[in-house]
Amino acid sequence: MSKVFTITEGLENMGALRTGGQGSVYKGRRYGPIITAVKLLPTPIHTESTDDKNFRNFQNEVEKLKKVNEEPNPNVVKILNSGITESGSFPFIEMEFIDGPDLEDLLKPPHEPVFTIKEIIKLADQLANALSHCHKVSVKHGDIKSNNVKFNVHTGNYVLLDFGLSAMSDDQRRTSIRHAGAIEFMAPEQNEGLMYFQTDVYSYGIILYELIAGRVPFPLKDNGETARTAVMLAHMELEVPDVMELRRKNLPQSWTDEKKEMEMMVPAWLLQIVNKCLQKDVSNRFASGIELQEALVQGSIGALNTSRPDEAWNTDVLLKENERLQGLVLYYQENEAKQPAPTIVAAPDDPKSVRMSKTVFIMFMILLCGFTVFSAVVMDKFGGRIYHGVVNRLFKPSKKKPDSARISSPVQSDTPQQKPIENKLPEEEQTIPPEVDSTADSILRNIQRAKQRHDNPQFYRDSVNKADTSNLNF
Incomplete structure (x- = not known):
């Protein structure tokens, strides 16, 4: 001191x-x-x-x-x-x-x-x-x-x-x-x-x-x-x-x-x-x-005071938080870009769904479109002819009805007397291509045979009686 x-x-x-x-x-x-x-x-x-x-x-x-x-x-x-x-x-x-x-x-x-x-x-x-x-x-x-x-x-x-x-x-x-x-x-x-x-x-x-x-x-x-x-x-x-x-x-x-x-x-x-x-x-x-x-x-x-988020003294805090959030968004965007493209996969709870890759789906759609265009071209060129030929052969009745006696006779079933059925077609139908006409005739004959067999069961019995069974061995 x-x-x-x-x-x-x-x-x-x-x-x-x-x-x-x-x-x-x-x-x-x-x-x-x-x-x-x-x-x-x-x-x-x-x-x-x-x-x-x-x-x-x-x-x-x-x-x-x-x-x-x-x-x-x-x-x-x-x-x-x-x-x-x-x-x-x-x-x-x-x-x-x-x-x-x-x-x-x-x-x-x-x-x-x-x-x-x-x-x-x-x-x-x-x-x-x-x-x-x-x-x-x-x-x-x-x-x-x-x-x-x-x-x-x-x-x-x-x-x-x-x-x-x-x-x-x-x-x-x-x-x-x-x-x-x-x-x-x-x-x-x-x-x-x-x-x-x-x-x-x-x-x-x-x-x-x-x-x-x-x-x-x-x-x-x-x-x-x-x-x-x-x-x-x-x-x-x-x-x-x-x-x-x-x-x-x-x-x-x-x-x-x-x-x-x-x-x-x-x-x-x-x-x-x-x-x-x-x-x-x-x-x-x-x-x-x-x-x-x-x-x-x-x-x-x-x-x-949380009711005033724009308080002047809290500006720095808000800016820093905004920068942090923007950084997170950028981070997630970069990770999303690095991920492979998602494959179309059916939901596991749907048994009727079909898995199909994007490439296969595109090829299928291209083939379907091509087939549709091809069908449209063919139908545009030959559709009218095919339609009239098939309809006339299948559903148009012949001008002369067949003789019932002749149909009931088993001997004359395959004779040329059945040819009247094949009457000449009108002029507008003679332009049908041969393959279409042959197909129509074949369909018509089959229909007529089926009808004869159904209407005259005696035909089957006479055929069996006249059949040669001498060569059959038992």
């Missing part, structure tokens, strides 16, 4: 908490049990007069800081007092003492190297609330980093500390940042000593990135001038590394595979907010902590 000395009347120094180029923080105590944190600024004020530029700037900024506590906020440290030390004439700001570790300590062993999603969302909400509260009263913090955000072990809240940089003039701020600032958390414009509301938004994005990935996007290798310049240029020119890839590498080995898989499901709306905060162009970031907090609320509500 450093030597105890009096900062100002009634405020006792209890030892240094943190020292640096932007000032030192001491643990202070008023008479009694009240413990506070005192921020000493590095630029001395020689006279407490409005003629002194440094004193005038300090007074103006302190007036702004007083507005921060006009409305209490659980995520913003309470500013109790301000003044100038009795020895050294250094300006100081007295703040509420927050008992608990800061984020920088919570990312070191024995703690896990990354925060859980639940804790990241909690901190994102509370830190955005702190920024919104400050920006409403036109106070720019200017020095948001891991060790300026503390976890209050008594309330469970994350609290934004150390408004010392906001109380400095532009020249003081520019000098302090170049030589002693936490350059890993600084926005590109801070390298020129500039500070806007969007500057705090950029540093906010760096903190969320660190909690997700387990490290800042551009780590500082050492505190040398070369390393600081490299980080400064990286913030100005280089693309931010993939935060999810770094998170996968830094997940604790002690976590189960199931927990690792779950902790890789960082909400898309949260990643979108981080991405917008880290834009190098000031105009592309959220305009202030107020707009940042509104975006955070909209993102968290949109993730729970």
Whole structure:
């Protein structure tokens, strides 16, 4: 512990908490049990007069800081007092003492190297609330980093500390940042000593990135001038590394595979907010902590509201899902194209169905069509003749009926006297081809014989009686 000395009347120094180029923080105590944190600024004020530029700037900024506590906020440290030390004439700001570790300590062993999603969302909400509260009263913090955000072990809240940089003039701020600032958390414009509301938004994005990935996007290798310049240029020119890839590498080995898989499901709306905060162009970031907090609320509500699938913060999720589905469709289409052509197969429960390949079916249809065409040609050429010849021979009666006596006589059954049946055909029927005429005659004679046998059964008996049976041997 450093030597105890009096900062100002009634405020006792209890030892240094943190020292640096932007000032030192001491643990202070008023008479009694009240413990506070005192921020000493590095630029001395020689006279407490409005003629002194440094004193005038300090007074103006302190007036702004007083507005921060006009409305209490659980995520913003309470500013109790301000003044100038009795020895050294250094300006100081007295703040509420927050008992608990800061984020920088919570990312070191024995703690896990990354925060859980639940804790990241909690901190994102509370830190955005702190920024919104400050920006409403036109106070720019200017020095948001891991060790300026503390976890209050008594309330469970994350609290934004150390408004010392906001109380400095532009020249003081520019000098302090170049030589002693936490350059890993600084926005590109801070390298020129500039500070806007969007500057705090950029540093906010760096903190969320660190909690997700387990490290800042551009780590500082050492505190040398070369390393600081490299980080400064990286913030100005280089693309931010993939935060999810770094998170996968830094997940604790002690976590189960199931927990690792779950902790890789960082909400898309949260990643979108981080991405917008880290834009190098000031105009592309959220305009202030107020707009940042509104975006955070909209993102968290949109993730729970299933009735609004077109929520802006869920656009990336929908696009990725659409790409995945399109990939599946393409995959199935390619597999379908590789499959052989299906064969026509009868259903197994239909016994009357016939299996026929496509090739055989086509040949059968070609032969059937050819046979149909051939039949049509033949019938067109010879159809009329065949029809008239067959009809006349089969169904037309002869002009002279046969003699019944002659039919009943068995002797004259095969004599030439039956020839009158074969009368001459009319002239129009004499053009029938010989083969057709012979066929008709044969059919007609068979019909007449069958009729005679049926009408005169005596014919069969006389034939048997007159048959010569002398040569038969039994």
